Amino acid sequence: MRACLPMSARDDRLTLMDIRHLRNMLAVMEEGSLGKAAQRLNISQPALTKSIQRLEEHLGVPLFDREARGMKPTFYADSLRGYAKAACVGMAEAESQIASLRNGTEGLITVAGPPLIVTELLPHILVRLSQERPKLQIRVVARNKELFTGLLEGQFNLVVAMLYNEMPKQGLSKQWLFDDRLVLILRPDHPLARRRKVRPSDLLDQKWVFAGNDTWSHRRLQLYFEQAGLTVPRARIESRNPAILKSIVMISDHVGMIAKMGVEKELAKGLLKCVEIDSPLMLRPIGIVRRENEPMSPAVKSFVRIIEDVCNSAAIPQNDERQRETSHSVLL
Numbered sequence: 001m002r003a004c005l006p007m008s009a010r011d012d013r014l015t016l017m018d019i020r021h022l023r024n025m026l027a028v029m030e031e032g033s034l035g036k037a038a039q040r041l042n043i044s045q046p047a048l049t050k051s052i053q054r055l056e057e058h059l060g061v062p063l064f065d066r067e068a069r070g071m072k073p074t075f076y077a078d079s080l081r082g083y084a085k086a087a088c089v090g091m092a093e094a095e096s097q098i099a100s101l102r103n104g105t106e107g108l109i110t111v112a113g114p115p116l117i118v119t120e121l122l123p124h125i126l127v128r129l130s131q132e133r134p135k136l137q138i139r140v141v142a143r144n145k146e147l148f149t150g151l152l153e154g155q156f157n158l159v160v161a162m163l164y165n166e167m168p169k170q171g172l173s174k175q176w177l178f179d180d181r182l183v184l185i186l187r188p189d190h191p192l193a194r195r196r197k198v199r200p201s202d203l204l205d206q207k208w209v210f211a212g213n214d215t216w217s218h219r220r221l222q223l224y225f226e227q228a229g230l231t232v233p234r235a236r237i238e239s240r241n242p243a244i245l246k247s248i249v250m251i252s253d254h255v256g257m258i259a260k261m262g263v264e265k266e267l268a269k270g271l272l273k274c275v276e277i278d279s280p281l282m283l284r285p286i287g288i289v290r291r292e293n294e295p296m297s298p299a300v301k302s303f304v305r306i307i308e309d310v311c312n313s314a315a316i317p318q319n320d321e322r323q324r325e326t327s328h329s330v331l332l
Contacts, residue, residue: 019091021055022084024048025063029077033070089154109299112141112156116242116262117286121160125307129299132306136299148172151289157300159289160307164216173292175304177311180284182217183260183274185249192255193273200228207254209245210235217257220281227279246272259284 027037028048038045056063063077073081111122118140126138141150147159152171163174184203186193192202203225210218213235222232236254239245242262249256250271266272276282288304290296296304 018055018058019087021051021058022080023088024051025055025077026081026084026088028052028064028071029073029081085153093154106135107297107299108137108139109157109297109303110139110141110155111158111160111303112143112147112150113160114144114147114162115142116259117160117162118142120261120264121286121307121310125303125310128306128310129303132302133299148289151291154291157290157297158303160286161289162216163285163287163289167289171292173290175288175290176285177287177307178285180259180261180286181276182220182257182282182284183263183276185246185256185258185263185266185272185274187250187252188270188273190253190255190273192275195275197278198275200225200230203255204230204233206233207252208233208235209237209239209248209254209256211240211242211245211258212238215240217259221257224277224279224281227281 024037024041024043027041028034031037031040034045034048034052038048041048052063059076059080061076062074063080064071064073066072111126112118113122119142122140126140129136129138141156147156147161148168150156151159152168160177162180163176167174184192184198192198192206195202212218218232225232237248239248242258245256245258246263246266248254250266260274263272263274267274288307290300
């Protein structure tokens with residue numbers, strides 16, 4: 001980047017426009033190049049270059065070194081990163097809060113969750129919310145990794161996910177909605193499909209297809225076998241894609257394990273059969289996670305109200321209080 005002006009030649013006051021410069025700097029740091037960052041920000045590369053230059057002039061230090069592989073942050077940029085994130089998060093939250101407070105119908109909310117939950121649970125909720133608040137913009141993020149880190153950093157307003165023990169212990173509040181569960185899936189004419197319940201010994205010699213040895217579902221299954229004094233079987237096939245897993249089970253003697261909410265359509269059509277495993281290890285408490293002690297905007301309150309209504313009225317198995325406490329003690 002071009003040479004920076006000395007401290008005496010710049011204005012020490014931070015203006016609201018500088019928040020945009022900080023946001024642009026973070027994008028360049030995360031993407032590693034001006035071109036990718038400009039595309040992500042939906043601005044031209046010259047405009048992004050000028051923004052970075054103005055920030056460097058304001059601070060009086062270089063923020064990036066140009067290298068063959070892209071833009072490398074300097075020591076100054078790395079030192080500024082945390083403060084820049086905090087400033088951007090604070091400004092974004094303030095803008096969102098003011099917009100929503102006008103009458104509770106405008107603004108932007110961002111909802112995040114794992115792809116399975118976002119796909120199977122959220123569409124009806126989002127349609128209802130959009131009908132109630134037609135001027136509200138709703139952004140949906142579907143991913144498995146760093147959901148709660150992103151929530152703490154202000155990337156999302158809330159997360160709908162499984163309430164499991166890897167969640168951060170501080171800074172987040174949890175609200176239970178319902179218990180999903182892991183189930184054994186088989187083709188309808190599989191020998192085990194006629195059974196209502198199975199024992200660990202019944203599953204030892206089956207042809208298994210797993211999502212992966214490092215997944216939460218596999219760890220639950222491993223604990224299930226260990227409690228019976230057995231070793232979890234080795235997978236014949238591994239795939240993290242639920243569609244592939246279900247397709248393999250449909251056309252073969254393989255058995256798999258998947259969240260029940262991810263196989264309801266195939267069960268309704270008779271394409272697959274599920275057998276529940278009688279163990280609290282299979283319970284998957286689903287809930288809402290928000291930043292602790294943060295007031296809910298009217299739009300977020302509407303989302304929470306609608307999802308509560310959908311979960312209470314839908315055909316979702318609601319366990320009694322004792323079962324709910326058991327599932328939370330196992331998973332949290």
